[in-house]
Amino acid sequence: MKQLSKKQPCSIVSDKPERIVGLDLGDRYSFYCMLTGGGELVEEGRLQSTEAALRKQFGDQPRLRIALEAGTHSPWVSRLLEGLGHEVLIANPRKIRAITASESKNDRNDAEKLARFAAFDPKLLSPLRHRRLDRQQDLNLIRTRASMVRARTMLVNVLRGLVKSAGGRLGACSTEAFPNKMRSSIPPALAPACGPLVEQIAHLNLAIRELDRQIEALQRKYQEIALLRTVPGIGPLVAACYVLTLDRPDAIQDNRQAGAYLGLRPRQSQSGDSNPQRGISKTGDTYLRSLLVQSAQYILGRFGPDSALRRWGLRLAASGGKRGKKRAIVAVARKLAVMLHSMWRNRKPFQPFPQPVQTAQAA
Numbered sequence: 001m002k003q004l005s006k007k008q009p010c011s012i013v014s015d016k017p018e019r020i021v022g023l024d025l026g027d028r029y030s031f032y033c034m035l036t037g038g039g040e041l042v043e044e045g046r047l048q049s050t051e052a053a054l055r056k057q058f059g060d061q062p063r064l065r066i067a068l069e070a071g072t073h074s075p076w077v078s079r080l081l082e083g084l085g086h087e088v089l090i091a092n093p094r095k096i097r098a099i100t101a102s103e104s105k106n107d108r109n110d111a112e113k114l115a116r117f118a119a120f121d122p123k124l125l126s127p128l129r130h131r132r133l134d135r136q137q138d139l140n141l142i143r144t145r146a147s148m149v150r151a152r153t154m155l156v157n158v159l160r161g162l163v164k165s166a167g168g169r170l171g172a173c174s175t176e177a178f179p180n181k182m183r184s185s186i187p188p189a190l191a192p193a194c195g196p197l198v199e200q201i202a203h204l205n206l207a208i209r210e211l212d213r214q215i216e217a218l219q220r221k222y223q224e225i226a227l228l229r230t231v232p233g234i235g236p237l238v239a240a241c242y243v244l245t246l247d248r249p250d251a252i253q254d255n256r257q258a259g260a261y262l263g264l265r266p267r268q269s270q271s272g273d274s275n276p277q278r279g280i281s282k283t284g285d286t287y288l289r290s291l292l293v294q295s296a297q298y299i300l301g302r303f304g305p306d307s308a309l310r311r312w313g314l315r316l317a318a319s320g321g322k323r324g325k326k327r328a329i330v331a332v333a334r335k336l337a338v339m340l341h342s343m344w345r346n347r348k349p350f351q352p353f354p355q356p357v358q359t360a361q362a363a
Helices: 051-058 074-083 107-120 133-165 178-185 188-220 223-228 236-246 257-261 286-300 308-318 321-346 357-362
Strands: 019-024 029-036 041-048 065-069 087-091
Touching (some): 019 107, 041 107, 074 087, 087 107, 133 286, 188 223, 223 321
16 A cells, blocks of 8 residues: 555544445445445445546435545545545455455455444444545655655666676765766766666756755644654654654554554564564554664664663663664664654653653652
8 A cells, every 4th residue: 555554543433324335446446335224235336436436426325334445545535425424434454354365355245344344343444544635745745755765776776786797886975976976987888878877866866855855844834843853863854754644643542552553563473371572563654664763773873862762772782682783773763653652742852861750740
């Protein structure tokens, strides 16, 4: 799911409409199944995945409860159906294995299962809530930048490989300075093949620089970004991505759930007396998780300023053996996720050495 690492849990509407609809969205066509509140089939069929077709099918209907899976089309479809007065439940695909891992998976069965889950207990769908359109557009700046950085890295690697295959070697250099510094190091025989790559890298540098300027300007729109940037290692990109991905501070009820929400908590597989150690779950937003890991690397690196978090991470790295440093980086990233959420919720800046609760209460 390309743009979905950011939807939030939504509240369940208590009053139950007389008709329940499961809508399995497809790229060109969608299948729907309508049930009564008691679970009896009323109608099913297929329609085009267009605004006109959805308005024609559901525009003149009395209030419905419509369940659909989170996906590429779910943001605009949910906004459209809510605008028509219907209750929309956006199912979390990771939580409904009965649908996503079914041995008889097809559009008709998926639509019927969505409808029956929504009719019996909507909480079974683990419903999500999409962001507002303007916040999604701001987050798209960050997604676009990430795609451009990946493309630039790929081009640099291709260029280095071409030069190496001809017996040469390009020196170490930042990607921003790469076009200017490495142009003269390319063998003349490779100029026709490598020249276009160098030009594309230069164009990407300009585009990424402009996106960085726009992301930096988001701080004027979202004041909480400046608050989160008081943490060492949290720059405008990480702070903006955190704010726009979580969307609002009450998306997570408890600060400690922030690490699990972003996939930084170890997976659990307990059964009886067996409770093996597992790796992190890696659920949630992949890009934000990678940014937090990069921030953790800076905090534990040689240029990281002194703080209680840094000292804790270094002690953990020293006591963990060969894999201690990697585990410490992930642990610090998890603490960062929790700390940022607490700062956002309480509107308090970063404190390198926070006072114990008892001392603060006494003061």
